[in-house]
Amino acid sequence: MAMSFFKPNHTHHLSSTSILNSPFPKVYPTKSMSIRPSFSTRIPIHFRAKPVSSVPTKPFFSLSSKAFSSQISVSAAKPDEMPARIGFLGLGIMGSPMAQNLIKAGCDVTVWNRTESKCGPLISLGAKYKSSPKEVAASCDVTFAMLADPESALDVACGEHGAAKGMSPGKGYVDVSTVDGATSKLIGTHIKATGALFLEAPVSGSKKPAEDGQLIFLTAGDRSLFDTVAPLLDIMGKSRFFLGDVGNGAAMKLVVNMIMGSMMASFSEGLLLSEKVGLDPKVLVEVVSQGAISAPMFSMKGPSMVQSLYPTAFPLKHQQKDLRLALGLAESVSQPTPIAAAANELYKVAKSRGLSDEDFSAVIEALKAKLQNKPE
Numbered sequence: 468m469a470m471s472f473f474k475p476n477h478t479h480h481l482s483s484t485s486i487l488n489s490p491f492p493k494v495y496p497t498k499s500m501s502i503r504p505s506f507s508t509r510i511p512i513h514f515r516a517k518p519v520s521s522v523p524t525k526p527f528f529s530l531s532s533k534a535f536s537s538q539i540s541v542s543a544a545k546p547d548e549m550p551a552r553i554g555f556l557g558l559g560i561m562g563s564p565m566a567q568n569l570i571k572a573g574c575d576v577t578v579w580n581r582t583e584s585k586c587g588p589l590i591s592l593g594a595k596y597k598s599s600p601k602e603v604a605a606s607c608d609v610t611f612a613m614l615a616d617p618e619s620a621l622d623v624a625c626g627e628h629g630a631a632k633g634m635s636p637g638k639g640y641v642d643v644s645t646v647d648g649a650t651s652k653l654i655g656t657h658i659k660a661t662g663a664l665f666l667e668a669p670v671s672g673s674k675k676p677a678e679d680g681q682l683i684f685l686t687a688g689d690r691s692l693f694d695t696v697a698p699l700l701d702i703m704g705k706s707r708f709f710l711g712d713v714g715n716g717a718a719m720k721l722v723v724n725m726i727m728g729s730m731m732a733s734f735s736e737g738l739l740l741s742e743k744v745g746l747d748p749k750v751l752v753e754v755v756s757q758g759a760i761s762a763p764m765f766s767m768k769g770p771s772m773v774q775s776l777y778p779t780a781f782p783l784k785h786q787q788k789d790l791r792l793a794l795g796l797a798e799s800v801s802q803p804t805p806i807a808a809a810a811n812e813l814y815k816v817a818k819s820r821g822l823s824d825e826d827f828s829a830v831i832e833a834l835k836a837k838l839q840n841k842p843e
């Protein structure tokens with residue numbers, strides 16, 4: 468199906484440096500590039516790192532700081548083929564900066580959020596406003612949705628005033644929320660019944676990567692919609708994977724977050740154990756950062772965790788939701804996941820202690836409560 472999209476009214480353009488004008492993605496050698504993912508999988512996977520030429524309105528200094536790697540090349544993102552009118556539903560921790568990056572890149576963006584007041588800052592940056600997902604979808608070529616969980620993603624897409632009601636042939640719906648495959652397929656079925664195209668595109672990367680346009684998109688669904696929105700994904704992210712049929716993007720995201728949730732629980736145990744045996748947990752954070760188990764997550768969150776501070780980037784309730792959904796995925800294929808199951812119990816304890824809206828690193832508090840033998 469041909470998508471009837473038009474060039475956006477960019478307010479800024481590329482500076483005429485030779486790097487930016489090259490038609491090919493630039494590969495900047497960095498330490499991280501020595502680690503190359505293996506694609507020995509039954510799912511057809513296409514990966515593309517952010518090509519320099521596809522982020523037309525960002526200043527050169529922001530490009531030079533990015534770590535590019537190049538794997539299987541997919542069709543090049545052409546800024547002049549970007550959808551003209553873009554809808555954005557869901558302006559929470561992630562949705563707001565993502566929509567903001569689109570606006571700052573010169574895109575014509577229309578927003579909606581359940582709590583209307585969160586639309587204000589984006590409207591002051593130039594966004595338009597509509598009072599329902601249906602109206603946003605009806606007035607836009609492509610609509611993105613960044614909702615909390617399967618229930619809200621389904622309601623916003625398929626509810627009474629949901630986006631599907633405003634969809635029609637020639638339009639596209641891109642759900643970037645983290646949901647399970649069954650929910651994503653249901654949303655896709657409703658959207659496609661209108662003649663529109665559907666792409667699931669959950670993101671890896673938290674608040675800061677969302678602000679910096681450094682997200683990793685894990686997409687699946689209509690390949691032509693993936694190609695159409697590629698320039699937009701490249702504004703909001705640093706790389707994008709096309710993983711085949713709807714459900715594969717959701718599954719990849721859940722596996723990644725299952726690992727992340729277990730890692731954070733294990734890190735929490737280590738911090739508390741080190742303190743109990745008389746070590747300085749701050750030194751543990753430093754030691755971990757220099758070795759083979761170093762991870763940006765530990766270095767970023769460790770220093771605040773030792774101070775019992777949990778400024779929210781990824782809400783704990785969403786991490787527990789992802790573990791729950793990942794355990795369901797594992798159950799569906801009889802894959803044992805005892806470590807993730809144990810981690811999930813800790814997040815549930817943390818939620819029951821009122822930590823749902825804290826950062827997920829607050830899971831450490833569940834272990835403190837256990838160590839102190841407090842009632843749950």
Ligand SMILES: NC(=O)C1=CN([C@@H]2O[C@H](COP(=O)(O)OP(=O)(O)OC[C@H]3O[C@@H](n4cnc5c(N)ncnc54)[C@H](OP(=O)(O)O)[C@@H]3O)[C@@H](O)[C@H]2O)C=CC1
Pocket residue numbers: 556557558559560561562580581582583585613614615616618619622623643644645646670671672673674780781782785786
């Ligand atoms: N934060 C992070 O680091 C990351 C989060 N994610 C995933 O992205 C998604 C969004 O996360 P995040 O932005 O952090 O979450 P937030 O909790 O900050 O935002 C959730 C959004 O969903 C909306 N929402 C919730 N319930 C409903 C409902 N019943 N009907 C309509 N809208 C609803 C909220 O609206 P309102 O403002 O009215 O509450 C808000 O816009 C989640 O699926 C999360 O797992 C993925 C990667 C990283």
Ligand SMILES: O=CC(=O)O
Pocket residue numbers: 670671672673724781
């Ligand atoms: O889903 C959370 C993330 O950091 O990715």
